[in-house]
Amino acid sequence: MGRTSIKNKLILSFLAFLLILLSVVGFVNFWSKDFYLAQAISAAMALASGIIFGSMFSESIVKRLQRLSNVATEISGGDLSKEISMDSHDEIRDLEEVFAKMVNDLRVILSEMNQVATQVQQTNKHLAGLIGEVLSKSHEIDEAASTIARGSEDQTMIVQKTAIIVDKGLERMDEMVKKSAQTVSKIAEAQSKSEAGEKSARETLKYLDGVLKQMAEYAEPVHRLSREMEKIKTVVSVMDELSQKTDLLSLNASIEATRAGESGKGFALVANEIRAISENSRQSTKEIGRIVENVFKNKIAAIESLEKSEESIAKGRETIRSIVSTFEDTLSGVRDIFSEVGEVEKLTIEQVNQMKGIQGHFHELSVLARENFVLTQKTTIGTKGQEEDLKRIVNEIKTLETLSDKMLKTQKRFKLPGN
Amino acid sequence: METLVFKRSGLYLGIEIEFIRQVVDDVAIAPVPLAPPGYTGLIYHRGELFEVADLGVIIKKEKAVKSKSALKILLKWNQKGIALAADEIIGLKSLKENNNEPEKLTFEGKTIEIITPEGVWKMLSELPYGPCQI
Numbered sequence: 031m032g033r034t035s036i037k038n039k040l041i042l043s044f045l046a047f048l049l050i051l052l053s054v055v056g057f058v059n060f061w062s063k064d065f066y067l068a069q070a071i072s073a074a075m076a077l078a079s080g081i082i083f084g085s086m087f088s089e090s091i092v093k094r095l096q097r098l099s100n101v102a103t104e105i106s107g108g109d110l111s112k113e114i115s116m117d118s119h120d121e122i123r124d125l126e127e128v129f130a131k132m133v134n135d136l137r138v139i140l141s142e143m144n145q146v147a148t149q150v151q152q153t154n155k156h157l158a159g160l161i162g163e164v165l166s167k168s169h170e171i172d173e174a175a176s177t178i179a180r181g182s183e184d185q186t187m188i189v190q191k192t193a194i195i196v197d198k199g200l201e202r203m204d205e206m207v208k209k210s211a212q213t214v215s216k217i218a219e220a221q222s223k224s225e226a227g228e229k230s231a232r233e234t235l236k237y238l239d240g241v242l243k244q245m246a247e248y249a250e251p252v253h254r255l256s257r258e259m260e261k262i263k264t265v266v267s268v269m270d271e272l273s274q275k276t277d278l279l280s281l282n283a284s285i286e287a288t289r290a291g292e293s294g295k296g297f298a299l300v301a302n303e304i305r306a307i308s309e310n311s312r313q314s315t316k317e318i319g320r321i322v323e324n325v326f327k328n329k330i331a332a333i334e335s336l337e338k339s340e341e342s343i344a345k346g347r348e349t350i351r352s353i354v355s356t357f358e359d360t361l362s363g364v365r366d367i368f369s370e371v372g373e374v375e376k377l378t379i380e381q382v383n384q385m386k387g388i389q390g391h392f393h394e395l396s397v398l399a400r401e402n403f404v405l406t407q408k409t410t411i412g413t414k415g416q417e418e419d420l421k422r423i424v425n426e427i428k429t430l431e432t433l434s435d436k437m438l439k440t441q442k443r444f445k446l447p448g449n
Numbered sequence: 450m451e452t453l454v455f456k457r458s459g460l461y462l463g464i465e466i467e468f469i470r471q472v473v474d475d476v477a478i479a480p481v482p483l484a485p486p487g488y489t490g491l492i493y494h495r496g497e498l499f500e501v502a503d504l505g506v507i508i509k510k511e512k513a514v515k516s517k518s519a520l521k522i523l524l525k526w527n528q529k530g531i532a533l534a535a536d537e538i539i540g541l542k543s544l545k546e547n548n549n550e551p552e553k554l555t556f557e558g559k560t561i562e563i564i565t566p567e568g569v570w571k572m573l574s575e576l577p578y579g580p581c582q583i
Binding site (some may be wrong): 277281285 | 466469472473474541
């Protein structure tokens with residue numbers, strides 16, 4: 031429906047009223063012969079109609095305004111549940127709409143206020159719980175900080191003690207390094223002595239080889255003599271056999287001569303001479319044999335002595351070879367020990383450096399522990415300050431809660447639709 | 450009386466030269482099966498057989514000692530031949546007879562026992578049959 035203003039309504043209504051009045055006046059004038067009467071009647075009717083029309087028109091506007099005023103009064107009393115009826119489409123309708131919008135906005139605001147107050151209350155409760163927890167945690171932090179502070183104090187003490195022990199250990203390790211250096215020096219000396227010993231043993235071995243070679247050269251004539259003696263022995267044996275044969279022959283000749291009696295006496299003499307020669311030859315052969323045997327025995331003794339000497343020298347050579355081997359082993363062992371001790375020395379120096387690094391770290395740790403102690407003290411102070419702050423926050427929350435309560439109470443003064 | 454003195458197993462023995470054919474060495478001895486100890490075997494020398502006797506075993510009743518010497522004294526009498534094993538020939542000795550008893554001979558302080566071929570033959574013949582143990 032199109033919008034019609036009050037002014038237009040009034041003009042249209044007036045025009046309609048005039049039309050009706052003119053129609054009535056016309057009708058009265060038609061039916062009455064009296065002009066004046068007709069005019070009087072028309073004027074009376076027009077005045078009556080005007081009063082009626084005016085009353086009706088003003089009544090319709092005043093009634094709507096009155097209704098709006100009533101609603102406004104109720105709203106000012108806090109009742110926002112009332113609805114504003116809107117019938118026409120004039121300026122009052124605009125006022126009604128604005129008023130209705132204002133009421134609606136108030137409703138929304140109140141509702142939001144209610145929600146906000148409720149949320150503030152809930153938040154206050156949650157905040158109070160959180161603050162309680164924070165306070166509890168703060169207490170815990172305080173206790174933990176105290177524990178850490180004590181721990182830091184202990185840690186500082188331990189670190190300081192450890193640093194002292196490390197210092198002592200470092201001193202000992204320095205001594206160890208010095209001793210290790212001395213050991214290395216002694217081992218180097220032992221190595222040079224072992225090398226000298228090995229060299230001497232090798233020279234002795236070489237010399238013994240030379241002696242053995244010379245002995246073999248010296249023994250060669252003896253062996254040659256031995257071979258010659260063997261030949262002499264064979265010859266002597268042949269001579270002995272010959273003398274035996276001669277002796278036997280002369281014996282048989284003597285026997286034959288004896289058996290021949292007087293005629294065989296001359297032959298017996300020859301036989302006896304031959305036998306005597308044979309006997310002499312045999313004796314000589316025996317003597318030669320004995321001498322040869324003695325020489326042979328002496329040769330055997332000499333060879334045995336040489337062999338024993340060779341054996342002894344060979345044993346000595348083996349012993350010296352064994353000594354050389356032992357020297358080599360010892361030298362190898364000494365070299366290994368030298369190398370290992372060198373490694374140990376190197377490691378010890380590295381360890382000393384590491385210990386020095388650890389000492390530095392311990393000092394840093396000590397400083398850190400002290401700083402930690404100070405920081406924990408500060409933390410304790412901070413947590414105590416935090417506690418105070420929290421208490422203040424609690425007070426503020428209480429204030430806020432009071433305010434939210436007030437807000438709720440204020441909001442409850444308003445009656446909203448549905449409540 | 451000319452006597453040949455010899456040594457066998459430590460015994461000094463003498464035998465009259467008249468019975469000696471020859472003193473030999475290095476003569477091969479053929480052993481006789483089942484012969485008793487002391488009867489060493491047979492020697493074949495220049496066409497004649499000689500029975501070899503070891504008086505050291507026969508007289509001393511001891512085991513035969515292996516001698517370095519292979520000397521054998523060949524005896525020949527009445528168509529019989531005996532060879533005596535000897536270690537060493539000491540030599541020829543002359544014995545003087547007193548009332549047909551030969552004088553006692555000694556060598557190096559030991560008495561020389563004079564033996565005869567017949568005595569040796571008798572000793573051989575008295576040996577038990579077979580190789581009995583001494």
